[in-house]
Amino acid sequence: MPITFRKSIRIFPGVRLNLNGKSVSFTFGFRSGLKRTYSSTGRVTTSCDLPGPLGWRHTRRRRRGN
Incomplete structure (x- = not known):
């Protein structure tokens, strides 16, 4: 069984910083909605x-500029 890492930190109400083993992400919005x-x-x-x-x-890839 692999070991995973995930941590979510509330920065402001409605804004979270999410950390895991491969990436960093920001979530905007509230728990429900x-x-x-x-x-x-x-x-x-x-x-x-x-x-x-x-x-x-719905998930999509961001387009990167040249």
């Missing part, structure tokens, strides 16, 4: 928690 996460690996994730066990998530 719409959130947007920007990762150092180039991923942008938009998610929305709905009432009960329902939710929605």
Whole structure:
């Protein structure tokens, strides 16, 4: 079983710094509702928690300039 590392630090209300073994990311939004996460690996994730066990998530790669 691999060992993983994950740490989330609240910077301001609605802003979190997320650390893991491969990247650093910032999440903007609150626990319930719409959130947007920007990762150092180039991923942008938009998610929305709905009432009960329902939710929605969309992830895409950021385009890098030449």
